[in-house]
Amino acid sequence: MTDLKTKSEKTRDRLLTAASRIFAEKGYQDSTIADICEQAQANIASVNYHFGDKQTLYLEAWRHAFNHELGQYPPDGGVSQQAPVEQRLAGRIQSLIRRLADDDSYSFAIIHKEMAQPTRLLADILEKEINPQRQQMFGLLRECLGQDASEQQLQYCHASIMGQCFQLLRLKQMQQARPQRALPSDMSDIGAFAEHVVDFSLAGIRAIRSQTLPKRIQA
Template sequence: MKISREGAAKTRQSLLTTAGEIFGEKGYRETTIAEICRRAGTNIAAVNYHFGSKQALYIEAWRHAFSESIQTYPPSGGVSGDAPPEERLRGQVRAILRRITDRNNREFLFMQREMANPTGLLEEVLREEISPLQQRTEALVRELLGVMIPEQEAKFCELSIISQCMNPVVAGRGLGGKTGGRNGPLDIEDLEAYADHVVNFSLAGIRAVRKAWEERNRSKKAGRPSVSLKDGSRRP
């Protein structure tokens, strides 16, 4: 019996959604194709037809979960590209936090499992999908820092911003919940307040970095002697 194109697309979608749920719950190694097919209401032949292997289904299920996540929480956070860079940074931070704190977000569940028990299967797709988001943040940070700041310094600032978003969540998904105690993961109930804190803290740091490098460059132009620091940089 010939399966219609619409039916095939529906089966593929069901497999992607179901696989994402189970891979997120159990991880790659503990998940079986039989379980995915049973929950999706299809058979193993459908997996072989649409994906060819468990590994390919795993990769495509993550890509599907990531795509849904980005559609739900656009990287801009709803802020116009014409807005001042400070506001665009605020939009990006809010989008990141909303995305990774959504407990129904299969993308982040995937990554939790992958970090706990790495398969190496997502390395390439992560570079393809995550790198543009990182480059977006790097470009915004560079805009705030100015063109004279070294590339490494700009990268450090971008990493600092992302880490502030990720660390409390990775420590126990403590945003918006009651996890943690005196010595447990950070407990943050007000997501918007934390987003504002990350942005204000980061902007203050970026301004400090920019000011330090501008003073350093002025000193060099004036011919003043500078002092070598342990990291190899020089201070006026």
């Protein structure tokens, strides 16, 4: 019984891994159960057994990819919760970039495909899984910016950081569309790119914070 359970679990894991890869490459509409099963070395009956339908497989494949990536690259970047806030924010940015850069990371690519061809299937799961990570980022930004920062400043800082990070995803997708072209040389060193995003973001945050401090002093 144990051997049968282990075999079933391995089949389920192969299906999730193959599905996340194919959904990331083709999007939901253009991905087929047949392609996923061929890559996972499984039969269509196993998809019906484990997931019931393509929609459920899509949701579970995204969750599988997302949780795997968080396991590989913890969202805090390995920085202690007792570290200064700028170090904690730096760790979170670097973790995000590492996840985006990893060729075996698929959750962000699936989201990008979803934005281009919306199915609305991921809305609930994204709210449940991603929102906690987003709120932690906002919490660090509030701490960095200070209590006098406006909600608009907070939103803009978050958008600026995410825009820099997702530039890497866009470049990767351009490279996949044209495999003969390598990443630009200034983007091939992921460590250096991550450091730049951290330095650039923290410098901007400090500048905004310095603009709000006089208001507090005058009060």
